Amino acid sequence: MTLKDLAGIAYKNRAKVPVQITVEEDRISILAYVDYDRFMQGKFEGLKKVEDFTYADSFERGVKRFWEKRYDLSYCGLGSCDVDVTFVRKGSPEYPQGQRCFKVRKARISKTSFVSSPPTRLFWGLFAYLSPESAMLNWSLKHPGTINMQKYKNPSGFMRVSAHEFGHVLGIGDAYEAHYRFFYKAPGTEDFMMYHNTCVQPQELMMVLRAHQTGRMQYFPIKFSLKRYMKGMKKMVSENRVFTRRQKKN
Numbered sequence: 419m420t421l422k423d424l425a426g427i428a429y430k431n432r433a434k435v436p437v438q439i440t441v442e443e444d445r446i447s448i449l450a451y452v453d454y455d456r457f458m459q460g461k462f463e464g465l466k467k468v469e470d471f472t473y474a475d476s477f478e479r480g481v482k483r484f485w486e487k488r489y490d491l492s493y494c495g496l497g498s499c500d501v502d503v504t505f506v507r508k509g510s511p512e513y514p515q516g517q518r519c520f521k522v523r524k525a526r527i528s529k530t531s532f533v534s535s536p537p538t539r540l541f542w543g544l545f546a547y548l549s550p551e552s553a554m555l556n557w558s559l560k561h562p563g564t565i566n567m568q569k570y571k572n573p574s575g576f577m578r579v580s581a582h583e584f585g586h587v588l589g590i591g592d593a594y595e596a597h598y599r600f601f602y603k604a605p606g607t608e609d610f611m612m613y614h615n616t617c618v619q620p621q622e623l624m625m626v627l628r629a630h631q632t633g634r635m636q637y638f639p640i641k642f643s644l645k646r647y648m649k650g651m652k653k654m655v656s657e658n659r660v661f662t663r664r665q666k667k668n
């Protein structure tokens with residue numbers, strides 16, 4: 419069994435798929451058609467030394483820094499493989515006519531960065547996936563979601579978050595104890611990109627392949643416990659109160 423046999427990815431209509439994956443013997447190529455808003459096209463603030471370096475540049479650099487490397491897939495009986503990522507920006511000469519893309523824009527309604535589906539796809543994802551995670555991001559090959567990025571002062575932080583959010587657009591869920599995961603942390607994922615933005619693991623890459631093979635978002639294991647849920651909610655509410663109070667002071 420080779421990686422190519424295993425992946426078996428075939429898109430019916432490539433022009434409708436914003437993020438495409440091609441698997442060769444020992445190489446996985448990710449092609450991403452992207453549309454940046456004005457904020458993303460603007461200069462990265464706080465970087466005095468680098469002229470003309472935009473948030474979009476930083477986003478792409480972050481994705482490449484964390485996703486492009488050699489992956490050891492021996493844990494699932496395969497060899498190793500390389501991953502490369504190519505971005506084609508809407509409006510550039512290379513951008514094919516009629517190609518669908520995904521958007522990256524400034525987050526306006528949240529303190530954190532996140533990926534969301536357009537209003538027409540919100541909430542019914544709950545029924546399609548039976549996962550609370552899918553209420554905001556109802557992922558499909560044709561609608562991988564819009565990335566909403568916060569402004570981070572530190573470029574390396576911005577790059578890490580970019581690589582994490584790109585993971586969602588590729589079709590994988592969160593591993594950390596988010597409220598929509600009932601505050602449950604997927605076991606053994608401390609070093610994962612989808613947990614602490616640490617490092618893309620072979621397991622995460624295989625989940626991405628599976629998402630593109632099946633056309634369905636791949637989630638980390640989730641468990642519900644009422645005790646944990648109540649504790650998590652209590653903590654979240656109290657943290658929110660502290661935040662609002664601090665904001666009022668400013």
Ligand SMILES: [Zn+2]
Binds near residue numbers: 582583586591592
């Ligand atoms: Zn996430």
